[in-house]
Amino acid sequence: MKTQRMFLAMWPNEAQVEKLYELQSGYLQWGREVPPENFHITLLFLGDITYQVVDCISQGLKELIVQPFNLQLDRLGYFEKKQIFWVGPSLVPTELESLFKSARNCVQQCGISKISKRYTPHVSLLRKCEVPISNPDFAPIGMKIDEFHLIESRLDRDRARYFVVESFPFANLV
Secondary structure: OOOOOOOOOEOOOOHHHHHHHHHHOOOOHHHHHHHHHHHHHHEEEEOOOEHHHHHHHHHHHHHHOOOOOOEEOEEEEOOOOOOOOEOOOOOOOHHHHHHHHHHHHHHHHHHHHHOOOOOOOOOOEEEEEOOOOOOOOOOEOOOOOOOEEEEEEEOOOOEEEEEEEEEEEEEOOO
C-alpha cells in the first residue's frame, strides 16, 4: 500500500523568512543550514501514512475551529539528540497549545498512535549542529498564525522538499 511522509505545519510569510534567514546567517559556521524555503513550525509529524489516512485526517481537521493568534519567536534552542539549532517562542500561546491537542486528537482518531504528547514549537535553523553558540540579543520575530497546512515531505537527493497538500484557514471568530 502506497504511503506519503506527512506532517502538519505553519509557514512564515516572506518578511518573516527574511528575518529568519538573517538570524540563521549568524550561525552558519556551526552546522548545515536549513534552506529558507523549508522554514516552518511543525504542528505534528505524522510519518508515513496511506492515502486513506490522509483523507481521514483532512476531514477531521476541516472541523477544527481555531482563532488566529500571534506568536513571538524570541528564544534560541538546541535539540542535542538530533543536533538541531532552532528559534521558537519562550511562551506558547494557549491557542497554539489547544490547536496542537485538537490536531493530535484528530490524527489519533484516524489511527495514528505514535504522536508525541510534548510539544516544542520551533523553526529549525541548522541541522547537524555541533556547537550551539547563541547570542540572546536578537530581534524577536513576530508571526500572526491564521492557518496551518498538511504537508508532504519528499526526499530529493540529499534534502527534503515540502509540498502543501491542503491548507486549513482558521475561523475568524469575533
